[in-house]
Amino acid sequence: DTEVTQTPKHLVMGMTNKKSLKCEQHMGHRAMYWYKQKAKKPPELMFVYSYEKLSINESVPSRFSPECPNSSLLNLHLHALQPEDSALYLCASSQVLAKGGNQPQHFGDGTRLSIL
């Protein structure tokens, strides 16, 4: 079992739906991440939150909207997605070092998203 919990595990939605992915960690980590992973490819970074503030947005389309309500929770709000957005969405967390850089990122098992 991983220490980063993602819900739901699977999600099927139409292109006009609005849904949210949720991620929770209780390791005291202050950096949290969203990644997108296509089959047989490595994870691609989407967003990074550091101390609950958005620090990196990798030019992700606005139909993906991240939110970090507190230090343990991370959400990804989805709206008007396209079929090519079907993928495994991974959440990760890590400690933040005072000298800069981060400790290893720990991943959840992801949400498998299918867009009809």
Added chain:
Amino acid sequence: EDQVTQSPEALRLQEGESSSLNCSYTVSGLRGLFWYRQDPGKGPEFLFTLYSAGEEKEKERLKATLTKKESFLHITAPKPEDSATYLCAVQAATSGSRLTFGEGTQLTVNP
């Protein structure tokens, strides 16, 4: 631009047949090199962090080593449960929190 190349893309071993996976990297100031294992339908599982050339880490049948240009993941006497995709990632001093991943090596260990 930071780059990570993993080889081979796929590797088939017999149970007990030791081998090594390679991760070559070019990065502007290495802050850390990370090895992950990923099983189908799961998220990457953290294995090791290496910070400087000459460093080695071990865990059960796995041993990771680091030079200034590459890292090796040595697998000694593998078992079928070691079958997975192994991902290498680097963090550069200039890239903040970003990890640059390689494409991975898909390892299959046959009984």
